[in-house]
Amino acid sequence: MDKVRTRSERTIPCSKCPIYTEHQRRKFKVVNPILVTITLGIIIAAYGPLTGVYSALAVHLAQLASGSILNPSNADKVTYWREYLDTPALQGAFVVILGLFFLSWMLKLGEWLVLEKKLL
Numbered sequence: 001m002d003k004v005r006t007r008s009e010r011t012i013p014c015s016k017c018p019i020y021t022e023h024q025r026r027k028f029k030v031v032n033p034i035l036v037t038i039t040l041g042i043i044i045a046a047y048g049p050l051t052g053v054y055s056a057l058a059v060h061l062a063q064l065a066s067g068s069i070l071n072p073s074n075a076d077k078v079t080y081w082r083e084y085l086d087t088p089a090l091q092g093a094f095v096v097i098l099g100l101f102f103l104s105w106m107l108k109l110g111e112w113l114v115l116e117k118k119l120l
Contacts, residue, residue: 028114035110036103043099054094058086 014020062085066077113119 024115024118028111031110031114032107035106039099039103039106043095043102047095050095050098051091054091055086057094058082058090061085 059082062078062081065081065085
């Protein structure tokens with residue numbers, strides 16, 4: 001029967017062992033798709049509130065842009081800019097950009113948890 005070696009009896013540390021490194025790499029390959037799926041679910045669930053945040057941001061941007069010299073003089077300036085900035089395409093782009101930032105943060109967190117902290 002093989003005796004389990006204690007830490008002092010080992011010739012190399014666990015982190016340098018090729019078997020341990022391969023195990024961590026495979027674990028990382030399993031965790032990544034799970035994190036992507038969870039992140040996409042969170043983004044889809046938060047789509048409505050995030051478009052509301054963008055609409056509120058568009059109102060503030062419209063107030064800021066209404067002071068520029070590029071406004072038509074025959075229209076209400078804030079309404080003109082709000083209609084120009086608050087479109088479904090821009091709302092979607094806002095959510096996609098925030099989602100990409102969140103996804104990159106989640107993947108970096110997964111990498112840190114698996115490869116650095118060895119928690120997962």
